[in-house]
Amino acid sequence: MPIIEEVPKKTEFKRIGVHSHIRGLGLDENGKAKIIADGLVGQTEAREAAGVVVQMIKEGKMAGRGILFVGPTGTGKTALAVAIAKELGEDTPFVEFRGSEIYSLEVKKTETLMQAIRKSIGVRLKEKRSVYEGVVKEVKVRRVRHPYNPYVMVPREAKITLETKDDSLTLTVSDEIAEQLLSQGIRKDDVIWIDAQTGRVFKEGKVKGEGQELYLTGEKIVEKPTGPIKKEKEIVNTVTLHDLDLYFASRRAGLELLLGFSPLKEISQEVRKAVDEQVKKWVSEGVGEIIPGVLFIDDAHMLDIEVYSFLTMAMESELAPIIILATNRGVARIRGTEMEAPHGMPLDLLDRLLIIPTRPYNPEEIKQIISIRADEEEIALSGEALEELTKIGTERSLRYAVQLMVPSKIIASRKGRSSVSKEDVAEAASKFIDLKTSTEYVSKYEKLFIH
Numbered sequence: 001m002p003i004i005e006e007v008p009k010k011t012e013f014k015r016i017g018v019h020s021h022i023r024g025l026g027l028d029e030n031g032k033a034k035i036i037a038d039g040l041v042g043q044t045e046a047r048e049a050a051g052v053v054v055q056m057i058k059e060g061k062m063a064g065r066g067i068l069f070v071g072p073t074g075t076g077k078t079a080l081a082v083a084i085a086k087e088l089g090e091d092t093p094f095v096e097f098r099g100s101e102i103y104s105l106e107v108k109k110t111e112t113l114m115q116a117i118r119k120s121i122g123v124r125l126k127e128k129r130s131v132y133e134g135v136v137k138e139v140k141v142r143r144v145r146h147p148y149n150p151y152v153m154v155p156r157e158a159k160i161t162l163e164t165k166d167d168s169l170t171l172t173v174s175d176e177i178a179e180q181l182l183s184q185g186i187r188k189d190d191v192i193w194i195d196a197q198t199g200r201v202f203k204e205g206k207v208k209g210e211g212q213e214l215y216l217t218g219e220k221i222v223e224k225p226t227g228p229i230k231k232e233k234e235i236v237n238t239v240t241l242h243d244l245d246l247y248f249a250s251r252r253a254g255l256e257l258l259l260g261f262s263p264l265k266e267i268s269q270e271v272r273k274a275v276d277e278q279v280k281k282w283v284s285e286g287v288g289e290i291i292p293g294v295l296f297i298d299d300a301h302m303l304d305i306e307v308y309s310f311l312t313m314a315m316e317s318e319l320a321p322i323i324i325l326a327t328n329r330g331v332a333r334i335r336g337t338e339m340e341a342p343h344g345m346p347l348d349l350l351d352r353l354l355i356i357p358t359r360p361y362n363p364e365e366i367k368q369i370i371s372i373r374a375d376e377e378e379i380a381l382s383g384e385a386l387e388e389l390t391k392i393g394t395e396r397s398l399r400y401a402v403q404l405m406v407p408s409k410i411i412a413s414r415k416g417r418s419s420v421s422k423e424d425v426a427e428a429a430s431k432f433i434d435l436k437t438s439t440e441y442v443s444k445y446e447k448l449f450i451h
């Protein structure tokens with residue numbers, strides 16, 4: 001039997017739209033920040049510090065420690081965390097979590113955090129499997145009427161011809177495999193492998209052109225395999241601890257889940273323990289490798305004392321991700337207590353954190369950031385519109401200026417203009433107010449209504 005019978009659904013990493021222009025930290029080979037690079041502008045000290053962190057993570061020297069970005073709103077704390085994720089590459093799990101996400105009526109606070117922690121730890125599973133691998137030359141699915149519904153045709157079996165540079169083989173496969181061939185849309189010229197034992201079908205991509213049609217499907221292009229069709233192949237799957245928790249828990253819950261009871265809100269201690277033991281076993285057998293990822297907690301001051309203690313404990317445990325926190329609070333009350341503390345966080349947590357400050361931007365930097373965002377969103381700004389947005393970014397907030405760009409473009413295009421003018425920006429700013437104005441607005445009415 002394979003390590004796990006089917007690959008659990010992968011955790012999806014969400015990407016925040018307003019940071020899509022960021023491609024990395026923009027450092028040179030000596031770790032010095034280039035003024036403008038990888039979508040980032042200025043903030044050079046913080047970027048260089050972040051570069052050191054990336055190196056520490058890559059060298060495995062961040063265990064038990066964390067990072068805290070502190071700075072006023074709109075100074076790029078979230079942007080820098082996203083840049084760190086980009087530098088670490090796709091293979092390192094990076095989970096974004098907002099402090100406020102822990103407040104849910106349905107799930108316990110610590111459970112929500114625990115799930116986020118386990119989503120940030122990857123397990124790379126390597127195993128040798130016996131597979132049939134090759135380029136699909138022909139595939140024919142035989143269908144029969146559904147036994148209970150004569151109007152539906154279901155696959156009965158399939159005949160598939162695979163080819164490598166040196167071999168060719170025609171297989172007759174079961175209905176289960178036939179169904180996978182259909183659901184994955186396997187066609188001629190696809191390179192696939194079929195697990196000899198479990199019948200799992202995996203599509204690797206389209207075979208590299210042999211002078212035939214040109215495929216413009218965005219599919220991965222792969223070399224035609226060599227050697228025999230039936231072979232031993234090393235297969236690598238990266239899943240997270242959370243994926244494994246869900247997989248083990250659903251296997252235990254089995255029937256209950258099938259009948260639609262109790263959607264899995266909480267994963268039991270026993271399941272997690274079983275998963276951890278299994279993972280350690282895989283590691284000791286040489287088939288598994290643990291990849292500690294990053295858990296980024298934005299607006300970390302939203303957490304409360306109970307969650308902070310849990311987090312501090314989690315940082316010290318054997319299987320821990322690297323924690324990156326960000327906050328724009330100075331001295332604040334620790335939620336759940338009457339105590340005031342730096343950044344509203346308990347000292348035993350702060351003791352474990354390396355602190356990176358971010359500083360406000362000057363108008364020139366704000367202008368650059370707005371231009372980069374305009375390019376990213378394919379928005380053409382007139383010179384005056386850029387000046388106006390820069391002014392808004394300097395006087396109100398960078399975030400507000402960034403958020404006004406798309407509305408300004410829509411306003412311009414309604415007037416039949418492809419380029420955004422100063423008036424469009426002004427109109428957008430009058431329709432959508434900034435945070436300071438909106439707070440003043442509501443408090444003005446509060447005075448009118450509350451006696």
Ligand SMILES: Nc1ncnc2c1ncn2[C@@H]1O[C@H](COP(=O)(O)OP(=O)(O)OP(=O)(O)O)[C@@H](O)[C@H]1O
Pocket residue numbers: 018019020039040041042043071072073074075076077078079080327328358369372398399402
């Ligand atoms: N140095 C930079 N270079 C390019 N873009 C930046 C830079 N700093 C911030 N930005 C962009 O400006 C906007 C605001 O920055 P960001 O959201 O990162 O601020 P923040 O410090 O996290 O603020 P808050 O405390 O309100 O969460 C985002 O769209 C971000 O991508």
Ligand SMILES: [Mg+2]
Pocket residue numbers: 077078079298299326
């Ligand atoms: Mg932020």
